[in-house]
Amino acid sequence: MKRIVIFASGSGTNAENLIKFFHNSDNASVIQVLSNNPHAKVLERAKKLKVSALSFNKIALSETDDVLNILRAAKPDLIILAGFLWKFPDHIINEFPNKVINVHPALLPKYGGKGMYGMHVHNAVVANNETETGITIHYVNEHYDEGAIIFQAKCIVEKTDSPEDVAAKIHELEMEHFPKVVSKLLLGHD
Numbered sequence: 001m002k003r004i005v006i007f008a009s010g011s012g013t014n015a016e017n018l019i020k021f022f023h024n025s026d027n028a029s030v031i032q033v034l035s036n037n038p039h040a041k042v043l044e045r046a047k048k049l050k051v052s053a054l055s056f057n058k059i060a061l062s063e064t065d066d067v068l069n070i071l072r073a074a075k076p077d078l079i080i081l082a083g084f085l086w087k088f089p090d091h092i093i094n095e096f097p098n099k100v101i102n103v104h105p106a107l108l109p110k111y112g113g114k115g116m117y118g119m120h121v122h123n124a125v126v127a128n129n130e131t132e133t134g135i136t137i138h139y140v141n142e143h144y145d146e147g148a149i150i151f152q153a154k155c156i157v158e159k160t161d162s163p164e165d166v167a168a169k170i171h172e173l174e175m176e177h178f179p180k181v182v183s184k185l186l187l188g189h190d
Helices: 013-022 041-048 058-063 066-072 092-095 118-127 164-187
Strands: 002-008 030-035 052-055 079-082 098-103 134-139 149-156
Touching: 002 013, 002 041, 002 066, 002 164, 013 041, 013 164, 030 041, 030 066, 030 164, 041 052, 058 066, 066 079, 066 164, 079 118, 098 164, 118 164, 134 164, 149 164
Parallel strands: 002 030, 002 079, 030 052, 079 098
Antiparallel strands: 098 134, 134 149
């Protein structure tokens, strides 16, 4: 059984979708959700779905081995950043090479980098009159949104779309594709 650990900072709809997708799987399961926000809704969602949920602070993540030791004990086959807003520390990436992935709400390399998350991305897409956007699932390296791309899915941006409309389209792409891509990665299928 493949083991998944999810890092999230906010409401946790992607985390919940992944937990439910793998709930009855014989191949993989989400064993833990970790958040840098002790008030994040993702922690409630995980607990309701009977998945261990813990919060931590910046010191535990970046300046000590506290979070790293939690991960060592969990022995994850994949670490998923699903709306996790802090830069992921090098010492954890190095400990789990090619096992940390992220979903980004744009077609990288466009609209990536520090500060480009959530509505910041969608506002920029609309402000720049883009005709398409999408999601990028990629490996995490030492630079924001620069790891190798695993998968992209696109959607049309209409001239009349607001940033909120774009956000809804991106959310649909995440709900549809993220669990399937994770499953293929874990099971080694193309």
